[in-house]
Amino acid sequence: MKKIICLIFALLFCLCACTAQTPAPNVSDNTGDDTSFTISGFDNAVPVETQPTEEEKQPEVTRLSFAAVGDNIIYQAGFTDARNRANEEYPEYNFTPIYENILPAIQAADIAYINQETLMAGAEYGYTDYPCFNSPQHLGHQLEEMGFDIVNIANNHMLDMTTKGLLDTIEFWRTKNVTLLGGYENEEVYNKPVVVEKNGISMVFLSYTYSANGFQPSPNYDVVVPFIDEDKIVEDIRRVKNAGDTLIVSVHWGNENQFEPTAEQRALAQLMCDEGVDVIIGTHPHVIQPVEWIESANGNKTLCIYSLGDLVAVMMKASNMLGGLCTFDIVKTGDEITIENVVFNPVVHHFGPSYYNGKMYYLSDFTPELASTFAKVYGINATKESLSDIVRDVIDAEFLPEEFR
Secondary structure (H helix, E strand, O other): OHHHHHHHHHHHHHHHHHHHOOOOOEEOOOOOOOOOEEOOOOOOOOOOOOOOOOOOOOOOEEEEEEEEEEEEOOOHHHHHHHHHOOOOOOOOOOOHHHHOOOHHHHHHOOEEEEEEOOEOOOHHHOOEOOOOOEOOHHHHHHHHHHOOOEEEOOOOOOOOOHHHHHHHHHHHHHOOOOEEEOOEOOHHHHHOOEEEEEOOEEEEEEEEEOOOOOOOOOOOOOOEOOEOOHHHHHHHHHHHHHHOOEEEEEEEOOOOOOOOOOHHHHHHHHHHHHOOOOEEEEEOOOOEEEEEEEEOOOOOEEEEEEEEEEEEOOOOOHHHHEEEEEEEEEEEEOOEEEEEEEEEEEEEEEOOHHHOOOEEEEHHHOOHHHHHHHHHHHOOOOOHHHHHHHHHHHOOHHHOOHHHO
């Protein structure tokens, strides 16, 4: 028994001795306040990765910039100017000088829209102006080169060269690297959603016009002219709105030379908002009309540009010479779409005696010398100050460049 007890004590003594010889933790040699240390055997430990919380997860944000201009109406003076400005690059018709001041904005935009009011049916129809327009197809080639992506032809002049002229115009635009709105060869084409994708954002487009100056498409052709019809518009919106991220509607409407939208315009805009349209681009009145946010009871919010006014035209009122280049961003955050950074930049189409030497200018760059041409030749008060007053009266300051607020 004594031997067993002695063995137990001997074992306990050995264990205590081994424990006393275990090295102490490696305390820092620093003499300051640093009391950090590492524990032997844990120097190469791998930290445990933690998953981000729902609050920390950030949805992907993508955006694209959009630019829109109004009625591009080529009178005889316009295609005569283009012929007189022909050069080595454009030996027959050179339209580019008319637009050169606004081209940086058009080319900077991811997507640029224009309402091409005059047909381009071909030289065999003859080049004509009011009341039935047909413009050289050279203009279409050059608009494409300038950077316009979306060309709308749903307007009251789309049957000026008969149904066959409309079809020939559609056929011409189908050869260009643009998206055509408002002209449809048949019901099958009309019913196919028009979708444009850029920067990971898909846009669906619809287009309508209030009339074709009393003309109707010939029953001998299958062509579809998209006249405004509320029931049809609702049907179309519901058919296509899920084909893309955002829905944009071009609509040719309203009363000419009237700054205020009609009750019919406002009712149709509200209907489209209620159905989920994101942006309405309005044309036709030949003067600018308000830009507004419209909201629906279900929470949808629509940017409505009631009228962009004229881009190019030689009409005889100061207000007809004033149009807008409206830019905005389409922003996609996760699955949510918002319209942001809306700016309505006023532009002026200037022309000299006999309507020649036409050229676009930003209103901010419109000089007294340019305005004096209108006063001396046409007796029109189209100064920068008078046109700026119109802009401030019609367009809410929220949407205007700083200079015009």
